[in-house]
Amino acid sequence: MTHPARFLQKRPIRRAASSRVVSTVVAITVLLVVCAAIVPSARAQDAAAPGQPVTEAEAMAAQDKFQKASLNADATALQSLMADDAIFIHGSAAAQTKAEYIASITGGQLKLTAYDLKEHSVVIFPGGAIVSGLTDLGIASSSGPVNGAPPRMLHMRVSSVWVRSANGSLQLVLNQGTPLQGGASFRRVGSNPANPGAAPGDSH
Numbered sequence: 001m002t003h004p005a006r007f008l009q010k011r012p013i014r015r016a017a018s019s020r021v022v023s024t025v026v027a028i029t030v031l032l033v034v035c036a037a038i039v040p041s042a043r044a045q046d047a048a049a050p051g052q053p054v055t056e057a058e059a060m061a062a063q064d065k066f067q068k069a070s071l072n073a074d075a076t077a078l079q080s081l082m083a084d085d086a087i088f089i090h091g092s093a094a095a096q097t098k099a100e101y102i103a104s105i106t107g108g109q110l111k112l113t114a115y116d117l118k119e120h121s122v123v124i125f126p127g128g129a130i131v132s133g134l135t136d137l138g139i140a141s142s143s144g145p146v147n148g149a150p151p152r153m154l155h156m157r158v159s160s161v162w163v164r165s166a167n168g169s170l171q172l173v174l175n176q177g178t179p180l181q182g183g184a185s186f187r188r189v190g191s192n193p194a195n196p197g198a199a200p201g202d203s204h
Helices: 004-046 056-071 075-081 098-106
Strands: 082-089 095-097 111-125 128-140 152-164 170-179 186-188
Touching (some): 056 075, 056 128, 075 170, 082 098, 128 170
Parallel strands (some): 082 170
Antiparallel strands (some): 111 128, 128 152, 152 186
């Protein structure tokens, strides 16, 4: 039979061991909770919040993606980059909705061979930005080269308005091009700029 005094001496040891186990469990639980909070926070930093200010670099990155998507007739990219109510206004004053612009790009009605933005400026406003600059647009005939003629080159000042969407990305809501004054707004690619040989009218 175990002496009562010896039994009492063992009980604090069990309590101490039990306390260590509880402390360890609590520490692990706290660590898991902290990690669970950190991971979503880190992911949230990758995608900008809807109210987060737009930076010039972010606006230019969105503009570059739009230009490349237009050149490559990438409907998926254009769908993502353009807001559903976006308006595209050409230098001829013709206006297109998002669906119409994408259809004209992917269907070959508007076939771009160049989309170069020069001397750009960026104006930041709450929730968005305006990218503006001189733009050279190469446009090929929808029916292919006519009599071996190269694509036309339009010289315009284009402004694009970008706004922060609900998911944090930038989307284009307005793109407007204005032909440059002081001469023809376009010339043949590879022609002498002093003698553009402009054809009558343009659809951009």
